[in-house]
Amino acid sequence: MRRTDLEAVLEAREVSKRFPGVLALDGVSLALRPGEVHALVGENGAGKSTLIKVFTGVYQPDGGELRHQGEPAAFGTPMDAQRAGISTIYQEVNLVPMMSVARNLLLGREPRRFGVIDAAAMNGEAERVLAGYGVETDVRRPLRSLGVGAQQMVALARAVSVDARVVIMDEPTSSLEPREVETLFGVIRRLRDQGIAVMYVSHRLDELYQVCDQVTVLRDGRVAHTGALAGVERLRLISLMLGRDPNEVRSHGLTRFSRDRAGPRQGADSAGSPDGGTSRRSPVVEARGLTRRHVLDGVDVSVRPGEVVGLGGLLGAGRTETAKAIVGALPLDGGQVLVAGAPVRVGSTTAAIRAGVSLLPEDRKAEGIIPTLSVRENIALAALPSLGRAGVVSDAKIDRVVEIFMRRLRIKAASPHQLVSELSGGNQQKVLLARWLAVRPKVLLLDEPTRGIDVGAKAEVQALIDELAEEGLGVLLISSDLEELVEGADRILVLRDGAVAGELSGDDVTEERIMATIAEQSDG
Amino acid sequence: MAELTTRGGGRVAVLKPRVFAWVQDYGVYAAVLALLLFNVLFTPHFLDASNFRTQLVQVTPIVIVSLGMALVIGTQGIDLSVGSAMSLAAALVVLYLGYGWLPALVVAVLGGALVGAVGGALVAYINVQPIVATLALLVGVRGLANVLVPQLVEFRNPDLIALGSSSVAGIPVIVLIAAALTLVVMFVVRRTTFGRQVVAIGGNRSASELSGLPVKRVLLIVYVISGLLAALAGVLATARLQASDPTSLGLFIELSAITAVVVGGTPLTGGRIRVLSTVMGALLMQLLAATLIKHNLPQSWTQMVQAVIILAAVYATRERATR
Numbered sequence: 001m002r003r004t005d006l007e008a009v010l011e012a013r014e015v016s017k018r019f020p021g022v023l024a025l026d027g028v029s030l031a032l033r034p035g036e037v038h039a040l041v042g043e044n045g046a047g048k049s050t051l052i053k054v055f056t057g058v059y060q061p062d063g064g065e066l067r068h069q070g071e072p073a074a075f076g077t078p079m080d081a082q083r084a085g086i087s088t089i090y091q092e093v094n095l096v097p098m099m100s101v102a103r104n105l106l107l108g109r110e111p112r113r114f115g116v117i118d119a120a121a122m123n124g125e126a127e128r129v130l131a132g133y134g135v136e137t138d139v140r141r142p143l144r145s146l147g148v149g150a151q152q153m154v155a156l157a158r159a160v161s162v163d164a165r166v167v168i169m170d171e172p173t174s175s176l177e178p179r180e181v182e183t184l185f186g187v188i189r190r191l192r193d194q195g196i197a198v199m200y201v202s203h204r205l206d207e208l209y210q211v212c213d214q215v216t217v218l219r220d221g222r223v224a225h226t227g228a229l230a231g232v233e234r235l236r237l238i239s240l241m242l243g244r245d246p247n248e249v250r251s252h253g254l255t256r257f258s259r260d261r262a263g264p265r266q267g268a269d270s271a272g273s274p275d276g277g278t279s280r281r282s283p284v285v286e287a288r289g290l291t292r293r294h295v296l297d298g299v300d301v302s303v304r305p306g307e308v309v310g311l312g313g314l315l316g317a318g319r320t321e322t323a324k325a326i327v328g329a330l331p332l333d334g335g336q337v338l339v340a341g342a343p344v345r346v347g348s349t350t351a352a353i354r355a356g357v358s359l360l361p362e363d364r365k366a367e368g369i370i371p372t373l374s375v376r377e378n379i380a381l382a383a384l385p386s387l388g389r390a391g392v393v394s395d396a397k398i399d400r401v402v403e404i405f406m407r408r409l410r411i412k413a414a415s416p417h418q419l420v421s422e423l424s425g426g427n428q429q430k431v432l433l434a435r436w437l438a439v440r441p442k443v444l445l446l447d448e449p450t451r452g453i454d455v456g457a458k459a460e461v462q463a464l465i466d467e468l469a470e471e472g473l474g475v476l477l478i479s480s481d482l483e484e485l486v487e488g489a490d491r492i493l494v495l496r497d498g499a500v501a502g503e504l505s506g507d508d509v510t511e512e513r514i515m516a517t518i519a520e521q522s523d524g
Numbered sequence: 525m526a527e528l529t530t531r532g533g534g535r536v537a538v539l540k541p542r543v544f545a546w547v548q549d550y551g552v553y554a555a556v557l558a559l560l561l562f563n564v565l566f567t568p569h570f571l572d573a574s575n576f577r578t579q580l581v582q583v584t585p586i587v588i589v590s591l592g593m594a595l596v597i598g599t600q601g602i603d604l605s606v607g608s609a610m611s612l613a614a615a616l617v618v619l620y621l622g623y624g625w626l627p628a629l630v631v632a633v634l635g636g637a638l639v640g641a642v643g644g645a646l647v648a649y650i651n652v653q654p655i656v657a658t659l660a661l662l663v664g665v666r667g668l669a670n671v672l673v674p675q676l677v678e679f680r681n682p683d684l685i686a687l688g689s690s691s692v693a694g695i696p697v698i699v700l701i702a703a704a705l706t707l708v709v710m711f712v713v714r715r716t717t718f719g720r721q722v723v724a725i726g727g728n729r730s731a732s733e734l735s736g737l738p739v740k741r742v743l744l745i746v747y748v749i750s751g752l753l754a755a756l757a758g759v760l761a762t763a764r765l766q767a768s769d770p771t772s773l774g775l776f777i778e779l780s781a782i783t784a785v786v787v788g789g790t791p792l793t794g795g796r797i798r799v800l801s802t803v804m805g806a807l808l809m810q811l812l813a814a815t816l817i818k819h820n821l822p823q824s825w826t827q828m829v830q831a832v833i834i835l836a837a838v839y840a841t842r843e844r845a846t847r
């Protein structure tokens with residue numbers, strides 16, 4: 001069915017949106033036409049959620065215009081967008097969990113009799129509507145008693161029944177069972193046939209190819225590609241998302257990783273083994289069969305002393321979750337973590353850190369720094385128990401450690417007593433690295449260690465990773481920057497949909513091979 | 525002209541944060557000093573030993589309770605159960621007075637610690653919001669105390685009475701105890717691993733978890749300390765009254781303690797604890813009330829002025845957060 005000739009029901013024209021320090025959207029144009037399912041893809045920071053929020057009236061664009069059914073439109077509030085027939089289904093259902101299914105479905109439009117809600121009519125109506133979505137349930141029960149999939153169907157049914165012309169779905173399948181995904185796709189196809197425009201946001205490429213007609217790729221706030229999905233190969237789609245067009249692969253050498261990847265790194269105790277020997281030494285950390293419903297599906301990872309193992313994959317493939325699982329910060333349904341051959345108590349960061357595993361988290365602000373404390377106290381935080389005696393901290397010991405790491409990592413602060421929240425992103429990241437180095441870990445898990453920091457700090461952090469590995473530290477490196485991954489890692493595990501899709505080592509450690517591994521058809 | 529405006533504006537912009545920082549750090553001390561000075565100059569007999577002692581003795585339970593409250597608020601929590609912990613301690617101390625004043629005091633303080641442990645366990649391990657967990661205890665524990673001691677009971681144990689009324693070098697013992705506790709809590713917050721962990725958890729709980737801090741245990745202990753201090757305050761107040769009065773002892777003291785913490789400049793958002801300022805906050809409110817009463821202004825005036833001070837303190841603390 002070709003519908004590109006139809007007038008767009010919702011359109012962004014050269015829309016820009018600026019936040020302090022960032023241009024989140026930079027002249028983005030996108031048209032949603034009746035009866036099309038339009039995929040919106042992009043990595044972290046590409047601008048997807050900003051665009052959704054512009055479409056739904058949460059944000060007002062700074063430049064460009066929004067058009068609704070051919071007319072210029074301005075949605076001052078989310079209510080305005082809803083009134084214009086634009087509905088959004090979020091990952092987390094935004095209904096009222098304690099109210100009955102029927103009330104949720106018909107909220108604000110309950111059938112009334114003599115001024116009060118006619119419960120019987122309401123429940124009958126709700127049952128009839130939901131049956132059409134493959135949901136059979138007692139509509140008088142509270143919404144929260146339903147499974148996530150069924151809750152989402154209620155949200156969807158509600159969206160459609162309020163005369164939606166556009167339905168925006170943000171990661172709708174992230175917590176659905178395969179059977180529920182099928183039902184959802186059935187509903188989406190029906191919406192399409194009814195002439196409703198669907199915008200489908202997902203990282204799961206398989207799903208896009210199953211259900212979408214059009215695709216728009218965002219990267220760094222700009223449209224990297226827009227057009228029919230049928231003509232776009234997986235590999236091309238991935239390279240568009242990652243900004244690595246195979247036809248224009250840039251020359252390497254921008255990162256500060258110095259060593260030659262082909263030869264294994266000379267570990268700290270490599271003197272005895274002539275071939276360097278990282279490959280022969282037993283892993284310092286080994287994770288087996290890490291499993292968590294909807295997130296991780298039996299991931300195996302091991303890191304040897306002095307080795308940098310890269311974790312590749314798209315957003316949502318389970319990289320961060322793998323790292324968190326190893327350090328005990330993600331509850332697991334199954335799996336085991338061994339450090340130097342000994343099992344570590346699952347689900348305890350304290351145990352993992354004591355065993356020698358530390359995680360530099362991806363979200364510096366939310367999970368890293370303690371904003372109310374000084375640089376000094378942020379550095380000393382994890383090592384506190386070892387920096388004192390009988391529970392009383394030793395200022396002399398702390399000062400020594402802080403001084404060593406502030407100098408080694410070249411942390412720029414007015415004094416160790418400056419508030420950490422006043423430092424630049426790069427210096428905050430160095431403070432966090434110092435916090436971990438102060439506990440002398442055996443393995444450091446680095447989740448996006450150079451994201452959002454300036455070029456100079458980035459180079460310093462990369463050089464430091466190299467240096468630490470030379471000294472025998474095992475490193476697990478997560479990065480969305482393919483170049484950083486390829487030049488930094490000795491070996492790369494590529495994750496896809498929460499499972500290891502492939503392992504690359506030696507000459508296979510290239511950007512092209514990573515993208516090809518991501519693009520391989522997943523079985524299912 | 526334009527340039528002049530810019531310059532002036534620039535100076536104000538530089539000056540303002542500095543003044544604010546000063547007010548935030550020392551404002552409460554300055555206010556206490558100013559009030560003292562005012563009273564010395566304009567209030568007859570203010571510095572008479574008996575009057576001054578009375579002020580200090582009256583504020584002592586609030587000071588002790590607010591020390592624990594400051595710790596709890598430092599973790600982004602709140603403890604509404606302190607008044608009820610006091611009343612439970614008052615009940616327990618007379619019930620066990622037959623075994624001697626010291627065993628009775630120990631039992632009473634342990635009772636308060638238990639109240640704190642229940643609240644702390646609900647908060648730390650079951651993720652009940654602090655305000656809800658401790659609200660339940662506020663209601664329930666006073667009920668329990670009333671069951672144990674249904675009406676006011678006077679006692680004649682000379683040691684307990686002495687605890688409440690004797691002095692060392694002219695300073696009431698209970699004031700000395702409060703001063704000592706203040707020093708201990710200051711030491712704990714500044715110099716111990718536990719104290720630094722309390723502050724870190726209040727500043728960023730998920731970062732603290734990822735840094736391997738025993739978050740749940742620390743939270744539990746913080747509430748235990750709060751309950752323990754409240755119970756101690758309850759015993760001291762009972763000793764001073766020479767009677768156990770679980771029905772009314774410590775009523776609304778949680779509000780006075782929270783006020784002291786807030787006026788002292790500890791933000792309710794956690795991550796920072798100002799112990800000495802909290803004590804100053806308690807003193808400020810006490811002095812203010814005393815001053816206004818001495819100058820024949822009605823109680824209702826005191827309340828309105830106190831409200832203004834609370835709002836001013838919150839405003840100053842908020843400025844710091846956004847600075």
